[in-house]
Amino acid sequence: MLLITCPWCGPRDETEYHYGGQAHVPHPETPADLTDEQWAEYVFYRDNPKGPFAERWMHSTGCRRWFNVLRDTVNYEVLAAYRLDEPRPELPQAGGNR
Amino acid sequence: MAEPITALRTSPLAHLEERMRSATVTGARGVTLTEWPFVTMVNLRVDPASEAADRVEKALGAPLPRQCGDTAASGPHTVVWLGPDEWLVLSQAEETAVAAELREALGGDPGSVVDVSANRTTLELSGPAARQVLEKGCPLDLHPRVFGPGRAVSTTVGPIAVLLWQVDETPTYRLFPRSSFADHLARWLIDAMSEYRGPEVP
Numbered sequence: 001m002l003l004i005t006c007p008w009c010g011p012r013d014e015t016e017y018h019y020g021g022q023a024h025v026p027h028p029e030t031p032a033d034l035t036d037e038q039w040a041e042y043v044f045y046r047d048n049p050k051g052p053f054a055e056r057w058m059h060s061t062g063c064r065r066w067f068n069v070l071r072d073t074v075n076y077e078v079l080a081a082y083r084l085d086e087p088r089p090e091l092p093q094a095g096g097n098r
Numbered sequence: 099m100a101e102p103i104t105a106l107r108t109s110p111l112a113h114l115e116e117r118m119r120s121a122t123v124t125g126a127r128g129v130t131l132t133e134w135p136f137v138t139m140v141n142l143r144v145d146p147a148s149e150a151a152d153r154v155e156k157a158l159g160a161p162l163p164r165q166c167g168d169t170a171a172s173g174p175h176t177v178v179w180l181g182p183d184e185w186l187v188l189s190q191a192e193e194t195a196v197a198a199e200l201r202e203a204l205g206g207d208p209g210s211v212v213d214v215s216a217n218r219t220t221l222e223l224s225g226p227a228a229r230q231v232l233e234k235g236c237p238l239d240l241h242p243r244v245f246g247p248g249r250a251v252s253t254t255v256g257p258i259a260v261l262l263w264q265v266d267e268t269p270t271y272r273l274f275p276r277s278s279f280a281d282h283l284a285r286w287l288i289d290a291m292s293e294y295r296g297p298e299v300p
Contacts (some may be wrong), residue, residue, distance in 0.1 A: 061254050062253065
């Protein structure tokens with residue numbers, strides 16, 4: 001079980017959260033100009049790194065707010081949790097492929 | 099004008115009243131379960147840094163809690179923190195009056211005041227064994243060094259999402275599940291309470 005620290009509520013069990021997939025996927029600036037392939041890329045294609053991965057979580061049984069979590073996909077360690085208006089924190093030891 | 103509605107309403111746990119009463123355990127490991135139906139609840143959303151929040155605080159007579167777990171009591175109202183810009187006002191006063199008062203305080207500013215009294219019901223779990231009953235299914239640390247009277251958090255008890263508020267040091271907890279989940283939660287609690295009727299198993 002992961003112990004995730006909600007930026008507003010503090011550390012809570014994983015069962016209180018919902019997973020929201022990869023974070024920092026910007027909506028296309030001109031969606032109308034995209035080809036089907038580019039649109040599919042935006043909608044469906046996600047990174048699958050080995051190592052730190054920024055993903056979205058929502059504290060569904062708590063404050064019901066979305067936030068981002070930096071999680072290591074190898075050992076499942078939760079490296080950081082930060083609000084949506086905060087930038088992705090720099091890790092002291094840059095690992096992974098991002 | 100409001101009489102016909104209040105006369106017709108039934109609480110989500112009216113059918114379990116007898117079961118809850120007979121589940122009462124007395125003694126050193128005592129625990130009781132009761133429902134407090136029809137508590138006025140108003141959901142409030144407003145930017146805590148705005149002037150509208152100041153006006154709301156004046157109307158309530160208490161500051162809006164700014165931290166997770168904090169509550170503020172004032173007269174008939176208790177304000178519970180739900181999120182960084184969201185609160186639940188629990189009140190003994192009449193629901194339309196509370197909502198109208200808060201809506202007036204909010205004025206035309208961004209935010210919302212919604213009467214959600216029918217959204218949840220209130221279960222009171224009280225007695226020396228109450229914490230042990232909750233600990234069977236609540237992932238939070240409810241030990242007095244962390245959690246105490248006046249603390250309220252949203253969490254889960256068993257599989258049910260509830261707002262959990264500790265009222266006093268008996269300990270007495272009030273659980274606010276959604277109405278449609280109340281039946282399951284009450285039965286879950288009745289089952290969890292049953293072991294305290296017998297002697298403690300070492």
